Amino acid sequence: MSNIVINAPNTVQLLMGNEAIARGALEAGMGVAAAYPGNPSSEIIETLAKVAKERNLYVEWSINEKVALEVAAAASLTNVRALCATKQNGLNVALDFLSNLNLTGVKKGLVLVVCDDPSGISSTNEQDSRYVAKIMDLPLLEPATSQEAKDMTQWAFELSEKIANVCILRSVTRISHAREKVVLGELPNVERHVHFDLSRKPYASIGGKAPELHRTLHQNITRMIEIYESSPFNWYTGPENPKLLIITCGSGWLYSLEAVRILSADHTVGILKLGTTWPLPKKMIEKYMLQTRKILVIEEVDAFLEGNLKELAADMKQGRTWTFYGKASGHIPSFGEMNPDIVINGVVHALDLKYVVRDSEYHEKSQELVKQYVPPRGSQFCAGCPHRTTFWAIKNALIMDGREGVLTGDIGCYAMATMSTGFFQIRTVHAMGSGAGIASGMGKLNQFGFDQPVLTVCGDSTFFHAAIPALINGVHSKSQFILILLDNGGTAMTGFQPHPGINLNAMGEPAPILDIESLCHALGIKVMVTDPNDINGTTEKLLELLHNEGNPSVLISRRECALISARREKPLYKVWVNHDQCIGESCGCDRFCTRVFRCPGLIWDQNTKKAMIDEAVCSGCGVCVEICPHHAILKESNG
Amino acid sequence: MSDEWKDPLNLIITGVGGQGNILISKLIGEAMLEEGYWVTIGETYGATQRGGSVASHVRISKITQHGPIIPEAQADIILGLEPVESLRMLGMYGNSKTSVITNVRPVHPMAVAIGEAEYPPLEIIKQAIRELSQEAWYLDASEIAIGLGAPLLTNMVMTGALIGSGLIPLGEENFKHHLNMNFKNDKLSLNLKAFTLGVSAIRKQK
Numbered sequence: 001m002s003n004i005v006i007n008a009p010n011t012v013q014l015l016m017g018n019e020a021i022a023r024g025a026l027e028a029g030m031g032v033a034a035a036y037p038g039n040p041s042s043e044i045i046e047t048l049a050k051v052a053k054e055r056n057l058y059v060e061w062s063i064n065e066k067v068a069l070e071v072a073a074a075a076s077l078t079n080v081r082a083l084c085a086t087k088q089n090g091l092n093v094a095l096d097f098l099s100n101l102n103l104t105g106v107k108k109g110l111v112l113v114v115c116d117d118p119s120g121i122s123s124t125n126e127q128d129s130r131y132v133a134k135i136m137d138l139p140l141l142e143p144a145t146s147q148e149a150k151d152m153t154q155w156a157f158e159l160s161e162k163i164a165n166v167c168i169l170r171s172v173t174r175i176s177h178a179r180e181k182v183v184l185g186e187l188p189n190v191e192r193h194v195h196f197d198l199s200r201k202p203y204a205s206i207g208g209k210a211p212e213l214h215r216t217l218h219q220n221i222t223r224m225i226e227i228y229e230s231s232p233f234n235w236y237t238g239p240e241n242p243k244l245l246i247i248t249c250g251s252g253w254l255y256s257l258e259a260v261r262i263l264s265a266d267h268t269v270g271i272l273k274l275g276t277t278w279p280l281p282k283k284m285i286e287k288y289m290l291q292t293r294k295i296l297v298i299e300e301v302d303a304f305l306e307g308n309l310k311e312l313a314a315d316m317k318q319g320r321t322w323t324f325y326g327k328a329s330g331h332i333p334s335f336g337e338m339n340p341d342i343v344i345n346g347v348v349h350a351l352d353l354k355y356v357v358r359d360s361e362y363h364e365k366s367q368e369l370v371k372q373y374v375p376p377r378g379s380q381f382c383a384g385c386p387h388r389t390t391f392w393a394i395k396n397a398l399i400m401d402g403r404e405g406v407l408t409g410d411i412g413c414y415a416m417a418t419m420s421t422g423f424f425q426i427r428t429v430h431a432m433g434s435g436a437g438i439a440s441g442m443g444k445l446n447q448f449g450f451d452q453p454v455l456t457v458c459g460d461s462t463f464f465h466a467a468i469p470a471l472i473n474g475v476h477s478k479s480q481f482i483l484i485l486l487d488n489g490g491t492a493m494t495g496f497q498p499h500p501g502i503n504l505n506a507m508g509e510p511a512p513i514l515d516i517e518s519l520c521h522a523l524g525i526k527v528m529v530t531d532p533n534d535i536n537g538t539t540e541k542l543l544e545l546l547h548n549e550g551n552p553s554v555l556i557s558r559r560e561c562a563l564i565s566a567r568r569e570k571p572l573y574k575v576w577v578n579h580d581q582c583i584g585e586s587c588g589c590d591r592f593c594t595r596v597f598r599c600p601g602l603i604w605d606q607n608t609k610k611a612m613i614d615e616a617v618c619s620g621c622g623v624c625v626e627i628c629p630h631h632a633i634l635k636e637s638n639g
Numbered sequence: 640m641s642d643e644w645k646d647p648l649n650l651i652i653t654g655v656g657g658q659g660n661i662l663i664s665k666l667i668g669e670a671m672l673e674e675g676y677w678v679t680i681g682e683t684y685g686a687t688q689r690g691g692s693v694a695s696h697v698r699i700s701k702i703t704q705h706g707p708i709i710p711e712a713q714a715d716i717i718l719g720l721e722p723v724e725s726l727r728m729l730g731m732y733g734n735s736k737t738s739v740i741t742n743v744r745p746v747h748p749m750a751v752a753i754g755e756a757e758y759p760p761l762e763i764i765k766q767a768i769r770e771l772s773q774e775a776w777y778l779d780a781s782e783i784a785i786g787l788g789a790p791l792l793t794n795m796v797m798t799g800a801l802i803g804s805g806l807i808p809l810g811e812e813n814f815k816h817h818l819n820m821n822f823k824n825d826k827l828s829l830n831l832k833a834f835t836l837g838v839s840a841i842r843k844q845k
Binding site: 012 | 665668672678679681691692704705706707711727729733748749751753757758759764770
């Protein structure tokens with residue numbers, strides 16, 4: 001069983017990459033950690049929060065990523081090692097602060113962990129965050145294993161102190177969420193001297209100081225390159241003068257090793273594995289580049305390393321030319337997640353080899369059988385999810401209103417309402433808070449003859465994170481829209497982390513609640529509260545607010561996430577279908593319950609051709625009893 | 640234990656979000672690590688609580704560390720908590736030497752409930768799995784778990800089946816010892832029962 005705070009150096013544990021990052025921070029004597037939840041980064045802070053008391057840490061779920069980085073920086077400037085963790089989208093929120101913090105520098109080690117999500121497995125984009133290190137002139141580290149995730153995080157604090165600036169550690173989903181063997185190091189006893197030194201010059205780049213501080217940053221780059229030249233995180237394996245040199249980093253390293261092994265190409269292919277990817281250790285790389293004429297670059301997601309290697313190549317004076325295989329040449333896809341098969345394919349092309357994945361008869365048969373028999377399995381709102389009823393009420397209200405109302409969306413489980421599970425109601429999804437911002441803008445277009453009502457949805461956590469400024473913008477600009485606040489009592493999509501509307505903090509201590517209604521009332525706008533499972537009541541409230549003239553209004557649709565309630569209490573009702581009442585396919589409702597309402601607790605019995613309840617899935621909310629036009633669904637209180 | 644294990648041994652544990660395959664991949668991985676193996680588990684989060692397909696890739700080796708994604712067609716064992724999910728994995732990762740152990744209890748996807756897709760009869764799924772594997776075992780692990788009063792224990796019944804099959808280099812007693820380290824009281828005894836029932840269910844078929 002993994003125990004993140006065991007002080008047993010040289011013992012091994014199976015750690016998730018994110019747990020390894022947390023362990024590395026503990027081994028570095030970090031004192032403060034802050035983040036806003038976001039997959040694939042959330043487990044870093046979750047792990048640290050669990051051991052906060054035991055290790056005397058301060059760990060918080062901040063209101064957003066910018067504040068998280070500011071909280072971490074506060075610790076650093078006051079002489080405490082600190083860590084901020086974010087996903088790629090979250091890094092963008094913190095960038096405004098980071099682009100000034102890099103100029104002022106920091107005091108104690110400050111590590112910014114960013115976990116990118118190639119293929120957008122739990123994200124709306126697959127942004128490659130490594131460019132930020134180059135733009136900000138900050139050091140970038142990319143771990144290739146859980147072990148390196150731990151070791152690099154620990155070392156990143158030292159590097160940060162050597163250059164008195166932020167160090168960026170970049171992970172990806174397959175590093176953050178892989179579980180691997182990790183050899184533990186020692187947990188230090190930290191003596192802290194927490195004091196803000198008033199004798200030093202201010203941390204500020206005002207008064208025309210920016211160019212000078214910018215120059216210092218560039219001098220730092222030279223220093224970083226010197227340190228990187230002998231870094232233990234960079235190494236070469238393979239023959240002298242390889243026919244093909246793979247240069248790789250992060251998740252690409254193990255895929256590259258496997259590809260070479262599968263192709264039995266270890267006598268002709270060498271692998272240069274880099275852990276320090278900005279700035280690049282020039283001499284070290286040049287040494288291996290000069291031994292080959294073909295280079296294959298393996299990285300995810302963009303051609304960041306590839307471009308930087310080409311910059312290096314252009315500066316080399318040996319007059320050697322190389323053929324680069326990678327994303328620019330089209331041998332490696334320039335989008336989506338990396339995998340070992342992509343690397344195999346790249347090596348096969350570069351060296352003109354042959355590789356047969358499996359015999360063609362098996363391949364064809366397997367593809368045919370899967371195509372014929374395996375049904376698609378998409379994501380959907382869970383059984384009893386309050387989002388389903390909210391969107392059902394929205395759909396009904398907009399149909400009754402009849403003016404083609406536009407609903408803009410935001411980031412959370414409810415973004416799935418662009419799809420069938422939310423009746424295709426959401427028309428836009430971008431960044432945290434963007435639904436309200438777009439609604440604020442759209443609500444001002446009536447002067448051009450725009451006459452469609454405007455509505456937006458956001459979750460309770462998203463409301464605090466980024467929707468409040470947009471709502472205030474709407475109030476001040478007298479924009480007419482309805483903000484439907486889906487208050488399910490936590491940051492549901494990423495694992496129910498607390499936010500300012502919850503009475504607990506990350507470390508499980510009691511925390512004051514910020515009351516959403518009072519906050520909205522303070523803006524002087526109309527606020528209503530509804531239980532989404534009261535579908536008719538919710539629809540009526542929406543119809544009333546649709547005629548609220550000249551101002552934003554707020555409808556708080558409040559019901560706890562069904563997954564949270566299920567952990568605490570047994571289902572409210574026992575629900576079943578009366579097969580004498582259910583008239584199956586001949587129902588004029590077009591199988592309303594399963595085909596239209598689509599709660600996964602309702603299934604279609606292929607034998608009787610009637611609806612039935614899947615007891616293993618049904619959450620017992622009883623809502624479907626109200627929606628069946630034939631009153632065939634019955635419920636009984638569980639008492 | 641034989642020293643003749645294929646290296647790396649590539650195991651896929653597949654199912655539907657909420658069936659608990661991430662927990663068992665972790666328990667199996669930790670137990671293998673204690674036996675002195677290199678272990679890497681790759682898993683995909685995100686849709687896990689919302690009914691999507693979830694597969695964990697478990698890579699076991701005496702020699703070296705492997706990446707978290709099994710290359711195409713390189714699965715040695717597929718442990719399926721849901722029958723069509725086992726077939727889905729064979730399509731991408733199977734080869735003529737792959738072994739399959741699958742739970743036979745279907746979890747219908749939404750596309751089936753709404754009539755946009757059909758769920759194939761069990762006999763058809765079994766036939767397809769048989770055609771695409773070297774050996775295949777089928778058991779109603781859900782039924783066994785429901786018999787214990789806890790459908791969520793399906794994952795532990797399947798773990799028992801995997802270890803009882805002898806397809807991975809991990810003994811029954813060693814894994815029970817590992818369960819002892821991870822669970823307490825009622826949870827421990829229930830998990831041990833489910834595990835033992837899984838072991839005997841597969842041994843009856845051997």
